Amino acid sequence: MAKYVLMNKDTEVMVVEQDDKTYKFIAILELINIAYAPFVIKNAIASFPEKTLDKINQWFRYRIIPNSRENKYELLKNIDVESSEELANKHFALSLSDQYWLKPIHSSITWKNINYFTNDYDSHEFFDANFGNNAYITLTKKVIATLSSLETPNNTTGGQLKKAWIKINGENYLYKASAHFIILIRSMK
Template sequence: MNYILCHKDINVLNLEILNDEVYAINEIYNDERVPLFLKSQKTVNKVTAFREWWKGRCIPSSRQNLDKFLSEIAGLSLNSLIIKSMGLSLSDQYWIKPENSHLKWKDVNF
């Protein structure tokens, strides 16, 4: 499924997620808003770099009782949980939405 990485309400790039894993970066819409971690990467390494950044947005696997929590919410993985939470983080204004979604930053901002 394709998603749009947004910086607030600005579409930054189009990415594809398969089996709860970032599979491809299809198109960059706004190079000025691309997160810094991607700007310094060669084209071949962009997906790998994105996956590392994405993993950093998840609940740390060392969090106490994380396994119990995940099993209680229908056995979701950390990757599926971050997708369901639209990749939101308290540390920045990046988030994802399904490609055809009309959601706005004000609809999802914590």
């Protein structure tokens, strides 16, 4: 079992325990700053405390690549990961959608050191696994190989369409595609 502190940037929200095999949260060990919790969790604690653990698992499920994603299993195979839950856990369950993350219980790492809003990340391997070999090179015309390929906000991209976050000239972009169209969306800071 793994123990994490659910964080809101550098504010500790709660200590939770997660099953190492299923990645389901199995216990809330300590409530710290509930005012900083994701809304679904904060609401459960206030209104339905017996449902809080379920709501923590729901919050986590919304962070992962869903089963309905067009090429989910091919993508996971290409990056040598068995499940979306495992992928989300590869780099603190960080996202470019919010400021929540899972900090290992005795870690001294900070939001400033790891967040994707201000830190670089490498989407090359993930992008190619999603859109085909050399797709990243074709899109960006360069390869950035300084970071681990699983230290990326792509580990937590929900939704049904194929997508990948990329950073070009310091700006975050979400590359999204379906059978009929391709969209490049710039992230707001």
